[in-house]
Amino acid sequence: MQPIRIGVIGVGIIGKAHLQQYAGIPGAKVVAVCDINEQEARQAADLYGIPHVYTDYKDMLARDDIDAVDVCLHNNFHAPLTIAALRAGKHVYCEKPLAGSYADGISMLEAARETGRKLHIQLNTLYKKETKAAKALIDDGQLGRIFHGRSNGFRRRGRPYVDGFGTVHFTRKSSAGGGALLDMGVYHIAQMLYLLGVTEVERMTGRMIQEMDMDLQRRDESGFDVEELALGFVTFKGGVTLDIFEAWAVHLDGIEGSSIVGSQGGIRLPSYHSGEQTGSFSFHTTVADLDLNSTVDLNRMDIRWHRMRANEDAYDSSQHHWVAALQERVELLPTAEIALATLLISEGMYLSHTLGREVAMDEIAANSRSLAVQI
The missing domain is CATH 3.30.360.10 (Dihydrodipicolinate Reductase; domain 2)
Structure with missing residues (x-):
């Protein structure tokens, strides 16, 4: 099984949990982490033997030795980071929920289709016994x-x-x-x-x-x-x-x-x-x-x-x-x-x-607005 080279964006509570799990999966190789808190990023990198640390996700996405990116940020940051990673040619694994709004979620799926990259969302209940x-x-x-x-x-x-x-x-x-x-x-x-x-x-x-x-x-x-x-x-x-x-x-x-x-x-x-x-x-x-x-x-x-x-x-x-x-x-x-x-x-x-009333699918989609926070 060929190794999958991964970059993780965000090393807070969820990001650290993801790093811990990757450490036990054969074929998963985390090669870089990124967080605006450089001290936290370096501590996580030292703990899991990750060679590269970034504070700007754009610099990490520029690497050509990363197959996939794991986005571990708060909801309204999911769409911008995911779309940027997809357009950089990376497959993306994103924390739940998909995004902060349906409009942002649509943009993420459209970007995955346009780039031909895989988009996977963390829905851990699907894997329960x-x-x-x-x-x-x-x-x-x-x-x-x-x-x-x-x-x-x-x-x-x-x-x-x-x-x-x-x-x-x-x-x-x-x-x-x-x-x-x-x-x-x-x-x-x-x-x-x-x-x-x-x-x-x-x-x-x-x-x-x-x-x-x-x-x-x-x-x-x-x-x-x-x-x-x-x-x-x-x-x-x-x-x-x-x-x-x-x-x-x-x-x-x-x-x-x-x-x-x-x-x-x-x-x-x-x-x-x-x-x-x-x-x-x-x-x-x-x-x-x-x-x-x-x-x-x-x-x-x-x-x-x-x-x-x-x-x-x-x-x-x-x-x-x-x-x-x-x-x-x-x-x-x-x-x-x-x-x-x-x-x-x-x-x-x-x-x-x-x-204060029942709503239809088309009405929901028409009222949805982006909540994406650009960073």
Whole structure:
């Protein structure tokens, strides 16, 4: 397998996590890092043995020994950096969400098509064991005709900065574009779109809420102007529907995991509380006029599939998949298209909240404006 030479832009919390994962992927070779904080960049480079450090991404993109660029910046920086890297002839792996606005996401996909470069978005829920099991059941027809999905995400009090972790950049529309919906909801909605097999939105409604108390000093310092709870309902072309509950903070002790139901069966995915699994995967159907609730040993499934299937390691994580696709061992999953549909849904929910009514896909696209921050 030929090595894939990678340049990473941004070595904050997410960038460091990406560097740590690349260190464990055969064939991934990070040759350069870039960050406006030179000290942070050099520390990361020293830790992972990366030979080249930059503070200007344009200088890094000028290198001819970089195959791919990993963009690990805040949402509204994604489009300018991604487009610049694509036009410099690099494949691009970008953090979620795709961008801060649907208009910017469209420009990113158009640039990828125009340049013939691959664009991959970090959607880690697509590589979870429960997603693989659900996809296997769906592809085998065990759910019959799928008609509805439920996308759930939960934290009790997990708002960035105001609840004691992360930076103010997560809590301001100017840098993040939105709150819980764009931070966490991206993962859960994208997982549902992947399993439902739909991306063509017809119409939707949404409600954004910020009602819970927070530390007054941190509220002032954060400039908190995004939602802590997002609620929505989406109808896709063809009639499939999806409801959405995404909470950074809500007074509950937990919620059920996301689910998908069809004419012959249903799936409930594990529930999570602030990233920690609190529920299990289950499959529900009727056999011989008996209602069955079944569990799956996901770990045994994973072991068997790695033993029996070629290139199963290409689906161990988003970055494993990215490297394997660049090595041409597997076809790249349509993460950019899924991420764009996810962004359309998010933006539609924001627009619906602002207008106080249901909105259609064409209306969302027509109202979308670039939030890109040029650097």
